[in-house]
Amino acid sequence: QVQLVESGGGLVQPGGSLRLSCVASGFTVDYYAVGWFRQAPGKEREGVSCISTSNSSTYYADSVKGRFTISRDNAKNTVYLQMNSLKPEDTAVYYCAASVITSVQTMCATTRHAFWGQGTQVTVSS
Numbered sequence: 001q002v003q004l005v006e007s008g009g010g011l012v013q014p015g016g017s018l019r020l021s022c023v024a025s026g027f028t029v030d031y032y033a034v035g036w037f038r039q040a041p042g043k044e045r046e047g048v049s050c051i052s053t054s055n056s057s058t059y060y061a062d063s064v065k066g067r068f069t070i071s072r073d074n075a076k077n078t079v080y081l082q083m084n085s086l087k088p089e090d091t092a093v094y095y096c097a098a099s100v101i102t103s104v105q106t107m108c109a110t111t112r113h114a115f116w117g118q119g120t121q122v123t124v125s126s
Contacts, residue, residue: 002026002115004096009120012086016124020081022096022117032115033099034072034079035107038092038122045095047108049081059104063089086124093119 008020022034035050049070050059058070069082079096097113107113 004098004115004117006094006096006117006120009094009122011123011125013126014087014124016086017082017084018086018122020083020094020096020120020122022079022081024077024079024098024115027098027115029072029077029079029098030074031100033101033104033107035097035099035104035113036070036079036081037095037097037108037111038090039095039119040092043092045111047110048094050104050108051079052102052104057104059108061108083122086122088124091122091124093121095119 003025005023012018033052036048037045038048039045048061051070051072067085072079096117098115099107099113101107
């Protein structure tokens with residue numbers, strides 16, 4: 001069964017950090033670009049950061065540049081999102097997705113991907 005499972009969300013104060021994990025099962029994530037997306041209440045799902053199959057390319061939304069870092073460990077079939085200097089506006093449900101799209105910029109610009117996780121809640125509040 002093909003599955004993506006996110007974890008690592010939670011409640012954190014502004015300025016704090018969280019590391020999200022996305023574990024793939026049922027398929028080898030090596031052959032797919034992977035992205036992190038988020039959806040806040042009343043807003044559309046948006047691409048946050050995407051990474052290519054070989055770690056050679058990454059994309060970050062302007063709103064998270066310099067604060068978030070995406071990485072992948074293909075041996076563990078896992079992709080991470082390290083989130084630092086969190087702000088209240090980062091509050092959302094965070095999803096990971098896997099795609100055959102090769103351009104990380106294109107991947108993050110669309111939500112039409114083959115595989116999605118169930119999401120993990122991130123709340124930034126004092």
